[in-house]
Amino acid sequence: MLSLIAKAAIVQKLSKPQPTKPDFDALSPDLQWQIVRSRERAELLVQLGAIALVGILLTPMVVPQLNQHMDTVLHDGVKVKVGPITVWESEPVLEQMGVLPPTSLEPVEVGDEIGGFRVNSGYGMRIHPIYGDERMHNGVDLPTPTGTALYTPAARSSRVKVDCKDQPGGAGKYAEITSPDIPGKVFVAMHLSKCITGLHHGGAVIAATGNTGASTGPHLHWEQIDSATGQREHPQKGFLQWALTGQQPKTLEQINQGAVPLQSLIDDELLKCAIGNAEGTMHDDCSKNPAYFGHTDPGNGAANLGAFSYQHGASSPQEADAKQIERLRKAEQGIQQKAVEKFGQPLSQAALANALDLWNQAPLAGDDFVKHLRTADPSPQEIIDARSRSFVDPETGRLDAPGLGNSEENIRHDQTRRTDEVLEQVNP
Ligand SMILES: [Zn+2]
Numbered sequence: 001m002l003s004l005i006a007k008a009a010i011v012q013k014l015s016k017p018q019p020t021k022p023d024f025d026a027l028s029p030d031l032q033w034q035i036v037r038s039r040e041r042a043e044l045l046v047q048l049g050a051i052a053l054v055g056i057l058l059t060p061m062v063v064p065q066l067n068q069h070m071d072t073v074l075h076d077g078v079k080v081k082v083g084p085i086t087v088w089e090s091e092p093v094l095e096q097m098g099v100l101p102p103t104s105l106e107p108v109e110v111g112d113e114i115g116g117f118r119v120n121s122g123y124g125m126r127i128h129p130i131y132g133d134e135r136m137h138n139g140v141d142l143p144t145p146t147g148t149a150l151y152t153p154a155a156r157s158s159r160v161k162v163d164c165k166d167q168p169g170g171a172g173k174y175a176e177i178t179s180p181d182i183p184g185k186v187f188v189a190m191h192l193s194k195c196i197t198g199l200h201h202g203g204a205v206i207a208a209t210g211n212t213g214a215s216t217g218p219h220l221h222w223e224q225i226d227s228a229t230g231q232r233e234h235p236q237k238g239f240l241q242w243a244l245t246g247q248q249p250k251t252l253e254q255i256n257q258g259a260v261p262l263q264s265l266i267d268d269e270l271l272k273c274a275i276g277n278a279e280g281t282m283h284d285d286c287s288k289n290p291a292y293f294g295h296t297d298p299g300n301g302a303a304n305l306g307a308f309s310y311q312h313g314a315s316s317p318q319e320a321d322a323k324q325i326e327r328l329r330k331a332e333q334g335i336q337q338k339a340v341e342k343f344g345q346p347l348s349q350a351a352l353a354n355a356l357d358l359w360n361q362a363p364l365a366g367d368d369f370v371k372h373l374r375t376a377d378p379s380p381q382e383i384i385d386a387r388s389r390s391f392v393d394p395e396t397g398r399l400d401a402p403g404l405g406n407s408e409e410n411i412r413h414d415q416t417r418r419t420d421e422v423l424e425q426v427n428p
Pocket of ligand 1 (some may be wrong): 141221222
């Protein structure tokens with residue numbers, strides 16, 4: 001029989017709360033950061049080991065060009081000390097990892113348009129805009145309206161650490177951005193209006209640009225730092241584009257792969273229904289409205305036929321649709337090519353449907369749509385803004401929409417209505 005004291009001890013032991021494993025998200029950001037880093041380092045080592053093994057096994061079988069390529073890579077590399085061993089690391093590490101296309105590694109220069117904003121001050125020596133003397137400019141400047149979103153420049157699966165700090169007379173509110181998925185780099189964004197300290201996933205909004213600190217107007221000052229040496233380096237286009245758009249610049253291979261299925265984003269039936277709803281030739285359920293079988297354009301008095309209100313002569317609505325689909329598909333190639341050049345990826349389905357509806361309404365405006373977008377996957381409001389701005393003639397700076405009375409209010413009203421109709425079909 002147990003003594004009362006022993007019993008009490010057992011009861012006490014049983015009622016003691018058992019230690020439970022805390023949820024990852026409940027840990028402090030610093031602890032999460034340490035865990036993520038050590039885990040990813042371990043994964044990287046395993047992956048490198050596997051790659052090395054496969055490489056050794058395949059080496060005798062590979063073609064001479066590849067041998068030559070490896071040779072070049074090794075000889076163009078730089079000596080890097082990792083712990084007690086010295087390894088060769090070739091220069092464009094990110095390019096080889098397939099993280100960014102080669103063009104993304106180019107340095108940001110004055111005049112470049114990145115994420116829809118133009119760089120007006122470059123990296124290097126310059127006359128300081130406030131102090132008037134010649135100084136090193138450690139980053140690049142882009143005028144951006146206060147409140148412009150900044151994203152983490154990393155893939156969605158990544159964890160990115162953001163430290164927000166304040167330097168009232170200089171950098172203002174600024175963010176230091178690091179991620180184990182962007183090895184060797186630290187990014188600094190200055191003069192922010194908002195900044196969110198903590199761990200974020202890739203592509204998350206982490207700050208808003210502003211005009212804090214020593215600044216002559218709302219702008220983003222962006223720096224790239226080599227984390228090994230702590231030295232500022234010439235910022236590269238891809239990271240800045242990623243931070244301003246939230247979208248990963250694609251590698252050339254991905255772009256080329258994307259060139260084939262571009263047409264599959266919207267099939268002919270959806271295209272007819274979406275644009276037909278905006279034109280008033282199709283009902284919400286994609287059945288034909290009487291206007292489908294022929295109507296007169298209220299703007300220019302021309303005879304229209306089919307879903308797209310085709311005006312160039314056809315013997316039946318079906319023939320009119322087939323002819324216009326052919327034209328729209330050609331326009332689509334040009335539009336997506338522009339998107340790939342600007343964003344590194346084609347437009348989203350919603351943006352593409354609106355680009356084509358705009359092109360159907362006014363080809364010149366449709367061709368200008370991408371120019372007025374900030375991202376390949378814009379919000380409905382961004383689509384309406386870009387559609388409306390596309391009616392401004394770039395040569396004269398004036399509205400060119402006689403069918404809408406060249407009135408900004410009419411255009412915006414019309415473009416809002418059409419965007420709503422198209423999105424209702426594309427995102428039901
Ligand atoms: Zn600056």
